[in-house]
Amino acid sequence: MYSGVKSLINRGQKVKGTVLLMQKNVLDINALTSATTATGLIKGGFKVAGGFTNTLIDTYTSTWGRSVAFRLISATSTDGSGKGKVGKKTYLEGLVTTIPILGAGQTAFDIHFDWDSEMGIPGAFYVENNMQGEFFLVSLTLEDIPNHGTIHFVCNSWIYKYTYYKTERIFFANKTYLPSETPAPLVYYRQEELKTLRGDGTGERVEWERIYDYDLYNDLGSPDKKASLARPVIGGSRNMPYPRRGRTGRKPSKKDPKSESRGDFFYIPRDESFGHLKSSDFLVYILKSASQNLVPQLRSIVTLQLNNPEFNSFDEVRSLYDGGIKLPTNILSKLSPIPFFKEVFRTDGESALKFPPPKVIQVNQSAWMTDEEFAREMIAGVNPHIIQRLQEFPPKSKLDRQLYGDNTSTITKEHLEPNMGGVTIEQAIQNNKLYILDHHDSIYPFLRKINATNTKTYATRTIIFLQNDGTLKPLAIELSKPHPQADSFGPVSKVYLPVSEGVEASIWFLAKAFVVVNDATHHQLCSHWLNTHAVVEPFIIATNRHLSVVHPIHKLLLPHYRDTMNINALARNVLVNAEGIIESTFLGGAYSMEMSSFVYKDWVFTEQGLPHDLLKRGVAVEDPTSPHGLRLLIKDYPYAVDGLDIWAAIKLWVEEYVNFYYKSDAAIVQDSELQAFWKEVVEVGHGDLKNATWWFKMQNRAELIEACTILIWIASALHAAVNFGQYPYGGYILNRPTKSRRLIPEKGSAEYDEVSKNFQKAYLNTITPKNDALTDLTILEVLSRHASDEQYLGQRNEGELWTSDTLPLESFKRFGRKLAEIEQKLIGRNNDESLRNRYGPVKMPYTLLYPSSEEGLTCRGIPNSISI
Structure with missing residues (x-):
């Protein structure tokens, strides 16, 4: 806590600081493709840090001098109105090339603030960008504050020209406070920042805004294009309930005023977007390019030019992973200009359509049967x-x-x-x-x-x-x-x-x-999209609207929200939209989202935690003598056995963290921000289920611990379990077909005769056709990959700077060590050949809940968040 700081700093003393900025996006998508505009807007709606930042850094002596201003705000001295005193404007100085905290792709600048004893201890700062372009502010570190030491401000935010904002951009030190414990001089600033993030619920959002608000799923269709692309509004009714999405405020479509118009650009709060030196920019742009450009080209080529819309044998399917589909040079030339074609398909001469072999057939090509x-x-x-x-x-x-x-x-x-x-x-x-x-x-x-x-x-x-x-x-x-x-x-x-x-x-x-077709469809629409992606988004919105960045629960949950709103917006654009990938290649077709809405009626938040889920499904029973308080009835149940270890580690970490900041149940009830957050999650974010009696009342620490554990579990381990095995299992379309096109043949029919004479052909004519199979493989491979800079469970992007409190930092380190121990335990289980369900006839060990992973298609690793 800040206290008694008079005369700590001599009048007229300079306080030295270091400002870290992000350089031009390392991926340099502008250089990889020519599909950008002068402002750095990639066609299709993806934003990256354009050439602006490099230019700025190259010419900082002439440009930065008086272009970016900082003003410190006191956490201990007020200006007479109760608000913390605001210091004089200070500007960036010289470029610093080598300092210990300098990360990859970052650039550091010196800065010196005038700060005297009457100003007290800094607790926040304003930043003002006077330039035309934006930059990414990583952090500010103040050094050697007398009798206090170093103060870190973790920012990680895009800063646009000051005229774009209605309120000043403010950042707080990495102190953590419950609302009632906030230093009096910072209370106003804490409250005003939350008001800014909530907005007023009106108007169309623009790229630089940071407003978090809710809307229905009314942006899936495109009725103005053609009638067949109209889709019902999902959410907001008893018949079609659904979690809320982030509001964009786009204009209504002309032919259906209840639906929102669509375009290339989609708004998400600026700091939720990719572009923070993240290789997922590259990964997700591949997904968008494949969805909107490559897939239509492939359909045309396979259907019209190769005149071969069906696989004729299982060997032909397997050839996708061996030799690939041979394409004539004239056809290959049509694919080559498509952005990232070579990254999506490893090309070798005319063997353009060649995919990596899915794990399910890497050891035995027929055991899946x-x-x-x-x-x-x-x-x-x-x-x-x-x-x-x-x-x-x-x-x-x-x-x-x-x-x-x-x-x-x-x-x-x-x-x-x-x-x-x-x-x-x-x-x-x-x-x-x-x-x-x-x-x-x-x-x-x-x-x-x-x-x-x-x-x-x-x-x-x-x-x-x-x-x-x-x-x-x-x-x-x-x-x-x-x-x-x-x-x-x-x-x-x-x-x-x-x-x-x-x-x-x-x-x-x-x-x-x-x-399997039903299972694949339920998996994609419900287990994956609905029960991880969609249900988490309202929590992200409510967190940012009601929990200050200095609130302990905001700090706890923040890593588990990384990039989720962005990937969800992308999904609404190319995956779950009308005639998108899911509608086109999976069983549900135009009724897909309605099907997931039907399932959401029975969604219960309190049952999403693994132990409760296992008990509800009857695959486990309560047993106080067992390590996790329950006994599995299928003892060799890889997902459950591994998952319970991960669940227990998460819950212990959350328990230690929550109990550090909340010393009693009364503190939960008295936390105004927490209560507003939970009320809005229940009544707005998941408002279609607000009358359910199972919601936590949020009256004690046990409820908060369980709620946070469930949320972290969904965003990390549950999503990992249902996502990163998609290509390893489903990349072999014979093993997990996504569509069926004819019913079981009756005896005496021509189709029955075909089954008896040429079963492989009959099977292939029943399941997903070649066009859709190629689409599935293309998209599932991208969705199953890890980015090179992914943050995994037990890691934080900010290192140890996310909080200044020692005990939570130590607890988080223990959490990381525990996950490493669990990983070694899981490896040991997979080496036990008596556990037949762990590797099965296909000799494919269950690795989806290994906490760590390398980059790429690994079939393992638990990222902190739903980031792909």
Whole structure:
């Protein structure tokens, strides 16, 4: 705390400081492509630090002299009105080339402030940019303040010309205060900065603003382009609830006033955008370029010029990773000018379409076809948290009977018991041996609409048996489609059983494909997009609107928000938008976001933490004698076993941190900023669920610890588990098809004959076609990669400067060491061949929850945030 500082600094004394600025973006996208304008705006809406900064640094002696002004603000002395005294303007001086704190791509400047005893101890500063272009302010460090020492100001913010702002740009020292403990001279500045970030809820946002506000998902369609691109507003109603997104304030579309118009530029608060020396600029620009330029070209080439829209054999699919698709020179020349084509596809002469081999086939190219691998991926694949224990038989439905009829499963004991080794259904349920992968209720309401398009599919239920060796065995698959007369008549269902030989074995294999198509769609729309990306965004908005940068919970959560609003805005532009990648290549088509809205109705924040999730799904039971307070019923459950270790480490770190700043439960209730933050998350950010009784009341430390742990878990480990395995598993489209185009053939039909004569061709004609497969591979590879400067769990971009409090710093170091120990434990588990579910028939160890990673396509690593 600041206290008693009179006469600490002699009148007229100069206080030396060092200002760090970011140089021109290291990626230099302007140089890599010619797709930029003079202001540094990449076509398509991505902002980077343009040539401005380099020019500034090269000519600092003539330009910087009186172009950037700083004024210190006292944390201990007031100006008579209660506000901290503001010092005189001071300007940058000489360039500093070598100092210990200088990071890659940064440039340092000396600065000297006039600061006397009447001014006290600095606690904040104003910065004023008098130039035309922006620059990235990294930090300010004040040295040798008498009887106080060094003060660090961590900034990491873009600074535009001062005339662009309605209020002055202010930054605070790395002190941490609850609102009631804020030094009196800083209270006004703390409150005013939050008002600035909240804005007034009006107007269209522009690039340099930092305003955080909410809106509905009304920007997915483009009705002004054509009627088929119109999409309903998602969120704001009981029928289609959804989390809120960041508000941009763009004008309504002409043909649908409820929808927002779209354009190349999309607003996000300036400091949420890529461009802070981040190689994800490069990665995400590839994604955008691939989505908007490369994919349409590929579709045209494959369909029209190669005249070969289908894969003809599994070998042809595998050739994508071996020799690639050979393209004639004239076609290759059409692809080459597309930005980043060579980065997306490794080209070798005319072998343009060559992808890295997915891990799932790197050791064994056919093991993915086994029933064991099919079931193993339910607990060790890219969507490992859907499987549930079967606690009643037959499985029931929660769908409204008046609307959808009786959706009780038609699977019987006679279907299952012959393959259960003498165990009865009752015994299996009593001994926790039966499990279900249930993709029935989430898709059935949309089946009639989906099947009216070129996509044909079923709602699915898969019954799984836990064997004595710990592996899972599929017993039956139920495929259900709407009754031909009406939904209210209930589904038409058929049950398929495992067969190892003949045409019926091929039919069983097709049935498994429909299960995987549903799983891949649910994964992408719900497990990945909705349950990580979309649900976190309202927390980011509320944090910035109500928790000051000096608030301890803001500091705790900040690393776990990095780049999420940016990647979400990109997703609304090219991934989940009308006719975007998800609609084009996955099962749901134009109804995709509606399907995720239907699932969001049952989303419960308090159940998103791993222990609660495992208990809810019945795959674990409470056990006080176990290390994590629960016992897994599938002991060799890689996602759960590894995840519980990560969860416990996160919770311990959060617990130590929260208890340091909040000495009692009363302090939680009395924290005005925290209460405003939580109230807005519940009532606005997730406002469609505001009447749910399960929300934390935020009345004690236990609730705050659990809420922060859940949020960090979602943004880090959960996202890692469902994201970075996308290409390793789904890059082999045969293993995880994303679409189905025809139903199971009936005996006596031409399609049935095709299955018996040429199963591979029949399978390929049923699942994702070549065009969509190439699109999927292109996008999944980008989404599964780590950037070179990614920040992983247990790391912070600011080093040790994010707080001046010693005990939280020490606790964070312990957290990092604990994660390193966990990683070694996970490596040991993967070396234990008795744990068959950890590597399976494909010999692919479960590495998705290893905390660390290198750059690239690694199938491991837990970034702090949802950054891709």
